[in-house]
Amino acid sequence: xxxxxxxxxxxxxxxxxxxxxxxxxxxxxxxxxxxxxxxxxxxxxxxxxxxxxxxxxxxxxxxxxxxxxxxxxxxxxxxxxxxxxxxxxxxxxxxxxxxxxxxxxxxxxxxxxxxxxxxxxxxxxxxxxxxxxxxxxxxxxxxxxxxxxxxxxxxxxxxxxxxxxxxxxxxxxxxxxxxxxxxxxxxxxxxxxxxxxxxxxxxxxxxxxxxxxxxxxxxxxxxxxxxxxxxxxxxxxxxxxxxxxxxxxxxxxxxxxxxxxxxxxxxxxxxxxxxxxxxxxxxxxxxxxxxxxxxxxxxxxxx
Amino acid sequence: xxxxxxxxxxxxxxxxxxxxxxxxxxxxxxxxxxxxxxxxxxxxxxxxxxxxxxxxxxxxxxxxxxxxxxxxxxxxxxxxxxxxxxxxxxxxxxxxxxxxxxxxxxxxxxxxxxxxxxxxxxxxxxxxxxxxxxxxxxxxxxxxxxxxxxxxxxxxxxxxxxxxxxxxxxxxxxxxxxxxxxxxxxxxxxxxxxxxxxxxxxxxxxxxxxxxxxxxxxxxxxxxxxxxxxxxxxxxxxxxxxxxxxxxxxxxxxxxxxxxxxxxxxxxxxxxxxxxxxxxxxxxxxxxx
Numbered sequence: 022x023x024x025x026x027x028x029x030x031x032x033x034x035x036x037x038x039x040x041x042x043x044x045x046x047x048x049x050x051x052x053x054x055x056x057x058x059x060x061x062x063x064x065x066x067x068x069x070x071x072x073x074x075x076x077x078x079x080x081x082x083x084x085x086x087x088x089x090x091x092x093x094x095x096x097x098x099x100x101x102x103x104x105x106x107x108x109x110x111x112x113x114x115x116x117x118x119x120x121x122x123x124x125x126x127x128x129x130x131x132x133x134x135x136x137x138x139x140x141x142x143x144x145x146x147x148x149x150x151x152x153x154x155x156x157x158x159x160x161x162x163x164x165x166x167x168x169x170x171x172x173x174x175x176x177x178x179x180x181x182x183x184x185x186x187x188x189x190x191x192x193x194x195x196x197x198x199x200x201x202x203x204x205x206x207x208x209x210x211x212x213x214x215x216x217x218x219x220x221x222x223x224x225x226x227x228x229x230x231x232x233x234x235x236x237x238x239x240x241x242x243x244x245x246x247x248x249x250x251x252x253x254x255x256x257x258x259x260x261x262x263x264x265x266x267x268x269x270x271x272x273x274x275x276x277x278x279x280x281x282x283x284x285x286x287x288x289x290x291x292x293x294x295x296x297x298x299x300x301x302x303x304x305x306x307x308x309x310x311x312x313x314x315x316x317x318x319x320x321x322x323x324x
Numbered sequence: 325x326x327x328x329x330x331x332x333x334x335x336x337x338x339x340x341x342x343x344x345x346x347x348x349x350x351x352x353x354x355x356x357x358x359x360x361x362x363x364x365x366x367x368x369x370x371x372x373x374x375x376x377x378x379x380x381x382x383x384x385x386x387x388x389x390x391x392x393x394x395x396x397x398x399x400x401x402x403x404x405x406x407x408x409x410x411x412x413x414x415x416x417x418x419x420x421x422x423x424x425x426x427x428x429x430x431x432x433x434x435x436x437x438x439x440x441x442x443x444x445x446x447x448x449x450x451x452x453x454x455x456x457x458x459x460x461x462x463x464x465x466x467x468x469x470x471x472x473x474x475x476x477x478x479x480x481x482x483x484x485x486x487x488x489x490x491x492x493x494x495x496x497x498x499x500x501x502x503x504x505x506x507x508x509x510x511x512x513x514x515x516x517x518x519x520x521x522x523x524x525x526x527x528x529x530x531x532x533x534x535x536x537x538x539x540x541x542x543x544x545x546x547x548x549x550x551x552x553x554x555x556x557x558x559x560x561x562x563x564x565x566x567x568x569x570x571x572x573x574x575x576x577x578x579x580x581x582x583x584x585x586x587x588x589x590x591x592x593x594x595x596x597x598x599x600x601x602x603x604x605x606x607x608x609x610x611x612x613x
Contacts (some may be wrong), residue, residue: 057344073363126553147352157406189528203483221574222538222571222574223538225494225541225571226537226538228542229494229498229536229541230535230536232498232502233498233501233502233505233535233536234533234535236502236506237505237535239507241611243502243503243506244499246495246498246499246502247495248491248492248495251491251494251495251498258374274603275577275578275579275599276573276575276577276578277474277573277574277575277576277578278575279574279575279576282570282571282573282574283490283491283494283570285564285565285570286489286490286491286565286566286567287564287565287566287567288564288565288572290565290578290580291562291579292563315562315563315564316562317564319409319413319416319566320412320413320414320416320417320566320567321413321414321416321417
């Protein structure tokens with residue numbers, strides 16, 4: 022079987038067909054390849070791809086071979102103070118398609134621009150000492166399926182985790198994700214949690230179902246059920262700081278769209294008009310400045 | 325004579341305001357009206373400080389603002405209104421403030437069931453939503469009495485969240501679901517019809533074989549008596565939910581005007597409804613999905 026050429030229109034997807042309108046239809050999964058500063062382009066064949074082999078060739082001890090060492094935290098921009106920075110930021114990355122449509126570009130360009138925006142925000146979080154970044158893309162947005170390109174993240178000592186429903190992904194990709202999670206689990210600069218096919222209501226339901234089974238098996242009584250038991254069963258329990266301090270949603274939509282629900286009980290919400298591909302350092306600084314000015318009382322006294 | 329003419333002026337101004345409001349409502353009514361609006365009444369204490377009022381007076385002024393907003397909502401045709409009156413977290417405040425709030429709530433709850441109150445005027449059924457066992461006895465009794473007294477009203481619904489947090493509501497729903505299932509299985513087994521259901525341990529991924537499911541949990545939520553809110557409005561400019569309706573807010577519009585609660589007015593409600601109407605069809609499709 023001939024190897025696929027490095028055609029940028031091949032996009033990894035759940036369905037075994039490319040997502041971009043100008044690409045030919047194929048029955049086999051194909052791989053989105055983009056070039057980073059440190060990684061080399063990867064070739065894959067049209068047989069069921071063996072990502073793990075490629076991945077192992079390119080990664081040593083959780084770092085891309087030849088990558089630099091992570092730097093210390095940078096000084097913060099004007100108006101921000103380290104003690105009032107959020108430790109966990111969550112982002113709803115909305116607006117890639119609208120961004121592309123507004124420019125008369127194909128939807129795939131919106132996804133590419135969205136990925137660039139994600140990389141920018143990941144870099145900024147690393148520089149400014151944010152410990153956890155959770156990113157959410159809608160289940161209809163296929164661009165954020167963990168891609169081989171996430172390898173670039175390992176340059177910066179980032180731990181990667183996936184939450185949501187990975188069962189619909191191809192087996193090879195599920196194995197790759199597990200491998201990535203395992204390899205990066207000791208990285209400590211930033212914990213990047215990628216929410217794919219994630220439903221806030223389903224997360225609560227599955228946590229409650231796990232607890233209900235414990236009741237059925239006689240390990241606990243119904244009256245022993247409390248908030249911390251439910252917390253431990255939520256998918257977000259993989260992150261040490263599971264509740265975001267700040268949630269940012271782009272594209273001006275003023276709602277949560279079934280993203281985090283339980284976890285957002287006391288989260289500061291920040292809605293920004295610009296679409297995700299346009300979300301950059303100035304917008305992020307603005308969100309962090311607003312966060313700094315919020316008075317978080319948690320229902321109690323004024324400080 | 326001056327006082328008489330100035331009160332006459334106030335009356336005429338009030339009538340004109342009411343007429344203007346009815347005109348705006350009839351324009352808004354040409355598009356879908358939200359079925360359920362929820363309010364987080366934030367900013368009473370800041371209002372009190374800003375106006376140099378006596379401590380606790382901010383909450384009384386806040387109550388007047390609530391009555392006005394209820395009136396506007398029901399005139400607009402909104403069927404359900406929910407308000408976040410007192411969070412379980414608010415018990416952390418100074419005991420004197422908590423006590424004064426409890427007394428205010430008892431006084432106002434008792435006022436609700438009087439003949440001339442807004443509740444009877446608009447035919448509103450009142451629910452008190454939350455962990456009522458945490459309330460002092462007089463407040464709890466007043467709440468239960470009000471729920472019974474308004475049980476036959478059916479034109480609209482007012483849900484007052486008191487001693488409430490969303491996470492507590494979910495915990496309670498899971499406890500009730502587990503208890504209900506446990507009782508069901510014990511009964512079936514006792515009657516010999518259980519076929520050892522207690523030992524059921526099939527493929528747990530199948531919805532039907534889960535011990536509890538989403539419908540069990542939703543059935544036992546305190547808020548199961550009303551549909552999910554279409555809009556949550558939080559006053560005072562703070563943009564967070566503070567553990568209010570987390571489950572129910574999955575697809576709801578969130579609006580946080582920077583006005584303090586005692587100063588909220590009809591114009592803020594109009595803005596929220598216009599925003600809701602702008603997003604109406606998008607939200608409807610999302611809910612179906």
